Amino acid sequence: MGGVIILISLASMGGLGLALVLMLVVADKKLSVKEDPRVEKALEILPGANCGACGFAGCGAFAAALVEEKSTVSGCKPGGNETVQKLTDLLGIEETESISPKVARVFCSGGIKETVKDKVYIGIETCISAHLVGGEKACLYSCIGFGDCCEVCQFDAIYMDDNGLPVVDLAKCTGCGECVRACSRNIIGLTDYDEVVHVYCSSHGKGAVTKKICKTGCIACKLCEKDDDTGAVKVIDNLAVIDYGVNKAPVESVNRCPTKVIRVSAPAPGYENMFEAKIKQSQKAVEEKKT
Helix, strand or coil: CHHHHHHHHHHHHHHHHHHHHHHHHHHHHHHCCCCCHHHHHHHHHCCCCCCCCCCCCCHHHHHHHHHCCCCCHHHCCCCHHHHHHHHHHHHCCCCCCCCCCEEEEECCCCCCCCECECCCCCCCCCHHHHHCCCCCECCCCCCCCCCHHHHHCCCCCEEECCCCCEEECCCCCCCCCHHHHHCCCCCEEEEECCCCEEECCCCCCCHHHHHHHECCCCCCCCHHHHHCCCCCEEEECCEEEECCCCCCCCHHHCCCCCCCCEEECCCCCCCHHHHHHHHHHHHHHHHHHHC
8 A cells, every 4th residue: 555655656756847847848838038149159259368358247248238239349549440340230230330559558667676665565466455555665656566557467468577566468458457557556558559649657646755755756847738739748746747638759758757657659560651741740840830
């Protein structure tokens, strides 16, 4: 009798299990959402870095957002304009968007050799952790030096040199901006490819103070402002600032900078001729103004 009860129980459980499986199969067919085939095609076009620069979790999420019209084709900075054009063709967008090419630059010249170290940091060796207690350098606007920016770069485009400063490999940089977001001191910025002159300092400290703690900081002497006849360079809040809407190559401002913090930048590979043209254009404008 007991065996019969066990068999009946097993049969009942088996039947119930089968019924549940059938219900799940039917529900899956009824409720499943078919993925738009364009998502897979868009994913094939994207670089596959999954860097998150587009604002989504990865290339797959970005591809789905494109098809659902929740993002724009210009969202993928690493892919550049070639990727934008391919996505435009795939999605049948009439108006082609474009990406202004950018590269990251480090706006700090105060490494181990140039900046006074007035503290000792003992803790987790990350910039974000050291920043919470002020780091080790006297300049609170300087690079902390633990390389958080290098850790987040998916393209191996930034590394720490032997002076404790990050260096951007312009040939590898895609302008994704991950290093910018990782920098606790906001000393890394994205720059347009045709910006020729930059101020390699981020300090807003008074000139007299900066002189004492950093050999290569902006001391707000205003010589750059006086030498630049185009009006692009101004000293604001103790730091030289360039208005690229006025002039992208104010080369005259470089000549008398006492700390050499204003410099003609190295051009990204392939943009050397553009740099030379911008410099000549700026010099010609200055000469015409003098005459």
